[in-house]
Amino acid sequence: MLMALKITQRLCNSDDHKEPRLFTHREEVLEGGRVRYTCAVCGETTEFRRPLFTDQQLIDLHAEGLNDREIAEKFGINRSTVGSRRRGLGIKAHNRRLSFTDQQLIDLHAEGLNDREKAERLGVTRSTVRVRRRDLGIEPIRPHVGDHQHFLTLYEKGMTDPEIAERLGVKDGVVYNYRKKLGLKPVRRGW
Numbered sequence: 617m618l619m620a621l622k623i624t625q626r627l628c629n630s631d632d633h634k635e636p637r638l639f640t641h642r643e644e645v646l647e648g649g650r651v652r653y654t655c656a657v658c659g660e661t662t663e664f665r666r667p668l669f670t671d672q673q674l675i676d677l678h679a680e681g682l683n684d685r686e687i688a689e690k691f692g693i694n695r696s697t698v699g700s701r702r703r704g705l706g707i708k709a710h711n712r713r714l715s716f717t718d719q720q721l722i723d724l725h726a727e728g729l730n731d732r733e734k735a736e737r738l739g740v741t742r743s744t745v746r747v748r749r750r751d752l753g754i755e756p757i758r759p760h761v762g763d764h765q766h767f768l769t770l771y772e773k774g775m776t777d778p779e780i781a782e783r784l785g786v787k788d789g790v791v792y793n794y795r796k797k798l799g800l801k802p803v804r805r806g807w
C-alpha cells in the first residue's frame with residue numbers, strides 16, 4: 617500500500633541534539649491510522665495516532681490569533697489534543713482570558729440546561745460550550761424536557777413523571793431521565 621509522504625517541521629527531543637529544536641521531519645501516514653515522523657537530522661522516529669488536523673492548519677489558526685480552545689472547537693476535538701500538538705511544534709500558547717469560567721458552566725449544567733441553553737446564557741456559541749463541557753468531563757443533558765423552570769414548577773407541585781410528561785408534551789422517559797440527571801427523587805403517590 618502506498619503511503620502519503622510529507623515534509624514537516626517538528627520539535628525533535630532526541631539526545632543527539634544539544635536541546636530540543638525544530639527540525640525537518642518526514643511524515644508518513646501508516647496503516648491503522650498512525651503517523652510516523654522521522655527526524656531528517658538524527659533519524660529518530662516518533663509515532664502518533666493520525667492527527668485529526670494538519671500541523672499547517674494548526675499553525676495557520678494560531679497565527680490568526682486563535683487559542684487552543686478555539687482551535688479545538690474548529691476541529692471538534694479536545695483542547696488538550698491541540699495543546700500537545702502545539703507544544704510539539706514549539707509554538708507558544710496565546711494566553712487570553714476565557715469568556716466564562718468552568719464554575720459558571722458547571723452551575724448552568726446543574727440547573728439542567730443543555731448546551732444550547734448554556735450557550736445562550738453565556739453569550740457564546742454552542743460548540744464553545746460543548747468543547748468546554750467535554751474538557752470538564754461532563755455528560756451532555758439530553759433529551760430535553762423543554763423549559764427547565766416549567767419542569768421544576770410542575771415537579772414541585774408534586775406531579776409524577778407521567779403527569780409532567782403529559783403537560784410538557786414529551787414521553788415519560790424524557791421526564792424520567794431529566795429528573796434523574798438533576799438528582800431529584802421521583803414523586804410517588806401513597807395508596
Ligand SMILES: [Zn+2]
Pocket residue numbers: 628629630632633639655656657658659660
Ligand atoms: Zn533529531
